[in-house]
Amino acid sequence: xxxxxxxxxxxxxxxxxxxxxxxxxxxxxxxxxxxxxxxxxxxxxxxxxxxxxxxxxxxxxxxxxxxxxxxxxxxxxxxxxxxxxxxxxxxxxxxxxxxxxxxxxxxxxxxxxxxxxxxxxxxxxxxxxxxxxxxxxxxxxxxxxxxxxxxxxxxxxxxxxxxxxxxxxxxxxxxxxxxxxxxxxxxxxxxxxxxxxxxxxxxxxxxxxxxxxxxxxxxxxxxxxxxxxxxxxxxxxxxxxxxxxxxxxxxxxxxxxxxxxxxxxxxxxxxxxxxxxxxxxxxxxxxxxxxxxxxxxxxxxxxxxxxxxxxxxxxxxxxxxxxxxxxxxxxxxxxxxxxxxxxxxxxxxxxxxxxxxxxxxxxxxxxxxxxxxxxxxxxxxxxxxxxxxxxxxxxxxxxxxxxxxxxxxxxxxxxxxxxxxxxxxxxxxxxxxxxxxxxxxxxxxxxxxxxxxxxxxxxxxxxxxx
Amino acid sequence: xxxxxxxxxxxxxxxxxxxxxxxxxxxxxxxxxxxxxxxxxxxxxxxxxxxxxxxxxxxxxxxxxxxxxxxxxxxxxxxxxxxxxxxxxxxxxxxxxxxxxxxxxxxxxxxxxxxxxxxxxxxxxxxxxxxxxxxxxxxxxxxxxxxxxxxxxxxxxxxxxxxxxxxxxxxxxxxxxxxxxxxxxxxxxxxxxxxxxxxxxxxxxxxxx
Numbered sequence: 001x002x003x004x005x006x007x008x009x010x011x012x013x014x015x016x017x018x019x020x021x022x023x024x025x026x027x028x029x030x031x032x033x034x035x036x037x038x039x040x041x042x043x044x045x046x047x048x049x050x051x052x053x054x055x056x057x058x059x060x061x062x063x064x065x066x067x068x069x070x071x072x073x074x075x076x077x078x079x080x081x082x083x084x085x086x087x088x089x090x091x092x093x094x095x096x097x098x099x100x101x102x103x104x105x106x107x108x109x110x111x112x113x114x115x116x117x118x119x120x121x122x123x124x125x126x127x128x129x130x131x132x133x134x135x136x137x138x139x140x141x142x143x144x145x146x147x148x149x150x151x152x153x154x155x156x157x158x159x160x161x162x163x164x165x166x167x168x169x170x171x172x173x174x175x176x177x178x179x180x181x182x183x184x185x186x187x188x189x190x191x192x193x194x195x196x197x198x199x200x201x202x203x204x205x206x207x208x209x210x211x212x213x214x215x216x217x218x219x220x221x222x223x224x225x226x227x228x229x230x231x232x233x234x235x236x237x238x239x240x241x242x243x244x245x246x247x248x249x250x251x252x253x254x255x256x257x258x259x260x261x262x263x264x265x266x267x268x269x270x271x272x273x274x275x276x277x278x279x280x281x282x283x284x285x286x287x288x289x290x291x292x293x294x295x296x297x298x299x300x301x302x303x304x305x306x307x308x309x310x311x312x313x314x315x316x317x318x319x320x321x322x323x324x325x326x327x328x329x330x331x332x333x334x335x336x337x338x339x340x341x342x343x344x345x346x347x348x349x350x351x352x353x354x355x356x357x358x359x360x361x362x363x364x365x366x367x368x369x370x371x372x373x374x375x376x377x378x379x380x381x382x383x384x385x386x387x388x389x390x391x392x393x394x395x396x397x398x399x400x401x402x403x404x405x406x407x408x409x410x411x412x413x414x415x416x417x418x419x420x421x422x423x424x425x426x427x428x429x430x431x432x433x434x435x436x437x438x439x440x441x442x443x444x445x446x447x448x449x450x451x452x453x454x455x456x457x458x459x460x461x462x463x464x465x466x
Numbered sequence: 467x468x469x470x471x472x473x474x475x476x477x478x479x480x481x482x483x484x485x486x487x488x489x490x491x492x493x494x495x496x497x498x499x500x501x502x503x504x505x506x507x508x509x510x511x512x513x514x515x516x517x518x519x520x521x522x523x524x525x526x527x528x529x530x531x532x533x534x535x536x537x538x539x540x541x542x543x544x545x546x547x548x549x550x551x552x553x554x555x556x557x558x559x560x561x562x563x564x565x566x567x568x569x570x571x572x573x574x575x576x577x578x579x580x581x582x583x584x585x586x587x588x589x590x591x592x593x594x595x596x597x598x599x600x601x602x603x604x605x606x607x608x609x610x611x612x613x614x615x616x617x618x619x620x621x622x623x624x625x626x627x628x629x630x631x632x633x634x635x636x637x638x639x640x641x642x643x644x645x646x647x648x649x650x651x652x653x654x655x656x657x658x659x660x661x662x663x664x665x666x667x668x669x670x671x672x673x674x675x
């Protein structure tokens with residue numbers, strides 16, 4: 001008789017199989033991304049680039065070429081991240097993909113700016129003229145350069161309007177319209193890469209690789225960013241079925257449509273919705289599902305924060321709804337541990353409510369924490385209470401204002417008393433923690449969980465603020 | 467990124483860049499191997515072309531001389547665009563020393579190479595590139611290419627002029643060494659090379675070379 005070694009296992013060793021698969025996919029995508037940068041550098045070297053560093057003019061020119069190659073490669077990576085490609089969404093989730101997209105913006109712009117500045121300087125040195133004359137010579141003398149300069153100007157505009165300070169001054173739709181010019185700026189830069197860039201000259205393998213890259217990126221944008229949402233919206237024919245007031249300014253909207261079971265949405269995910277009503281159709285809203293999706297219908301719960309969200313309670317029944325999605329990894333798919341802690345603040349309760357419905361746990365192995373200013377302004381509490389009773393989860397409402405000037409997610413008195421997440425939920429380290437609320441509050445919860453010894457992979461949160 | 471992703475990404479990147487480097491240095495080797503023989507001019511003077519082996523030696527010596535001159539021209543050209551032309555001239559002047567060898571080589575290859583080829587100077591077709599027109603003429607004597615003269619070089623933008631002036635002497639010496647338009651492209655001067663060689667090929671076709 002052999003010993004059963006399984007009983008000697010300790011700690012939360014159970015990894016959800018979906019997690020492993022997802023991390024492998026994430027690794028692969030990250031490696032591809034880094035390799036794409038290596039490939040463009042290799043293209044430069046294969047052309048004998050390593051030998052072109054002998055004079056100052058050559059150094060500037062060679063560095064300028066490399067900066068342009070790497071910068072453009074990063075731009076294409078950014079476009080892929082924003083293209084809502086299914087593997088990217090599966091591996092990183094929409095919000096994390098967009099966070100990386102955002103963080104690449106400035107480096108890409110600096111490289112492209114560097115490309116222009118270095119090449120103008122290098123050419124000017126080689127010809128013994130000053131940089132302004134050289135810039136003018138390039139603009140007028142070389143093929144496709146006016147378009148390239150236009151692309152650079154557009155790109156500066158796109159990145160500058162995306163700087164946090166500047167972006168706050170715009171409304172989302174205005175900013176987004178400017179942001180879409182990024183597509184144009186990438187497009188108009190292509191001709192000069194193919195005609196002026198000797199590296200990608202006709203008949204070279206590098207040229208085919210480069211063109212294939214563009215075709216692949218453009219293809220995924222057209223298919224996944226534009227075509228697929230249109231096709232799916234047309235297929236499922238979503239309409240507003242009912243609107244229910246949850247609290248002052250907070251409504252639950254139920255949508256019905258055709259073949260909803262084929263949407264393959266899961267609890268905790270969100271869609272980007274567009275309600276085809278007067279004054280609303282031109283805006284798209286990311287709202288989370290507030291109950292588990294089924295063939296009968298989808299439900300979102302929305303608080304009237306933005307200007308248009310205020311018009312949502314007045315939506316007529318039967319209003320057509322188009323959508324992009326479902327998106328998000330705030331789901332059972334992200335699980336790594338046997339226990340669950342769900343933490344919500346304000347309207348962040350919506351995805352928590354749908355998660356609680358379907359996320360897997362043994363009775364007694366889940367805790368729901370609701371954070372609010374006062375016991376009265378929590379939403380969907382009745383539904384949560386019922387669900388917790390049925391599924392064997394513990395529900396706690398933590399009410400009270402946050403102290404001023406202290407970074408904590410808890411009310412003033414609790415923070416003062418030294419309460420932490422670990423004290424509220426002793427089994428914290430063997431739990432998956434799902435957090436949904438405003439960004440600074442979410443960050444505070446994440447910090448508390450991390451200092452309670454929870455590994456990053458067990459902490460799940462999603463950000464909606466743009 | 468997880469540690470294993472970082473490791474694999476690093477490994478992949480290093481190998482990709484390494485392959486690129488390798489490919490690049492092969493290209494550079496081809497264009498620079500000719501410069502490996504120094505003092506070629508001295509040997510060239512002593513050669514009398516009577517046997518194939520001697521002809522071979524002469525060809526090598528001449529190539530070395532040309533390449534050395536070309537390398538000098540290249541270095542000069544890089545310094546200032548203005549002196550590029552002068553450098554090219556200097557290259558021509560210094561190759562004159564190797565002319566004995568060139569003639570010897572021409573005589574040796576004449577029998578083996580196309581006996582039908584006419585002698586004389588032949589003008590190639592005008593080849594249009596993004597950076598301007600290219601045209602060369604080729605001088606053939608006794609069935610061998612003895613000189614390539616650029617008539618028009620790419621000239622759109624001053625940068626292009628600098629590149630052409632740098633590339634033309636290199637291409638000339640490569641062509642004289644290879645005795646055909648089938649030579650390695652000059653790195654950093656892809657369009658100039660293409661135009662130069664295509665115009666040259668058309669001139670060689672006219673000559674029946």
